[in-house]
Amino acid sequence: MVVIGAGQAGLAAAYHLRRRGLVAVGERGWERAGATFVVLDDAPQPGGAWQHRWPSLTMADAHGVHDLPGMPLVVPDPSEPAAMAVPYYFAQYEGEFDLHVQRPVRVRRVEDGPDGRLLVTSHSVDRPSEIVVWGARGLVNASGTWGKPFWPTYPGRRTFRGRQLHTHDYGSADELADGHVVVVGGGTSAVQLLLELARVTTTTWVTRRPPAWREEEFTPEVGREAVALVEERTRAGLPPQSIVSVTGLPLTDAYRRGIADGVLRARPMFDRIESDGVTWSRPSTAAQVPDGWVDGPSHVEARTLLWCTGFRPSLDHLGPLRLRGGGGGIVMDGTQVVADPRVQLVGYGPSASTVGASRAGREAVRHLQRLLGL
Incomplete structure (x- = not known):
């Protein structure tokens, strides 16, 4: 199993893979394990996109930083920069659950391979000539959006x-x-x-x-309603909207x-x-x-x-699988790609917010468990 990306959604998926008995590549004895997974991340250190946030963004100002499964997020100083606090938490999490994230590693492409497997071609960010091809029965794509800032076109x-x-x-x-x-x-x-x-x-x-402007409190019910509206678009194969555009x-x-x-x-x-x-x-x-x-x-x-015009999903490496539909997006059933159930997209559409990322990681692993008998 390959997980692409070690942000909130990717780490949540890795946690649930581990809970189901899969062994992380790099862990002692992994070569002899019956089922393994690997997390590939192109960032130089833990933290996902949070490590790139501007230094003045504090934890008190950062919206929607949520616990990862199995470990609460404790921030004793709300004035601490989010670009420091969240990466520290993610690094602790990776160590606590022996996730052995491989970094900095960039995925070039994902394509069909023999025996129903997916071939995931990756290389070291520091040494691009060092190419590794992973064979995977399933894929959890959590590559996020940070790598694709959106620049709209305007005259002049x-x-x-x-x-x-x-x-x-x-x-x-x-x-x-x-x-x-x-x-x-x-x-x-x-x-x-x-x-x-x-x-x-x-x-x-x-x-x-x-x-x-939203006067009323942002309750869990409001969040679920917003997620449902975004999910309607992904089920129809339309490009997803941000959660904020709904809430x-x-x-x-x-x-x-x-x-x-x-x-x-x-x-x-x-x-x-x-x-x-x-x-x-x-x-x-x-x-x-x-x-x-x-x-x-x-x-x-x-x-x-x-x-401040947002980001688009970083999915170019999935191009060889031809997942996009006529609506310009990818037809989804929850986290599962309808055209290829081996592929789970987390941090995409309704799970692009941190409140939905951890839940999406669990859902993706459940889909793969049913499909592949993990």
């Missing part, structure tokens, strides 16, 4: 003379303190970075849809202050990017702007365009 983007960067590449607010910043995107990262940037510079927030943004005290201060008040998307900023096709007044947005000048000069 190549003409902009300032700085453009994605959430993926954000380091600190001080690095962007040299001028006005236009923040693009309606998700949690955009909101968090707007508040951080407001301490050192001026900002303009633009979104494709008016911000959806909206929690209206915390910090966000309320940001709204009151004018920082968290969004404008509609601009129509064009100019060499020195962004432009709307015509001046807008309060009477012309739909509810949820605010008006503003037709042109805003900017030093930086910060694209």
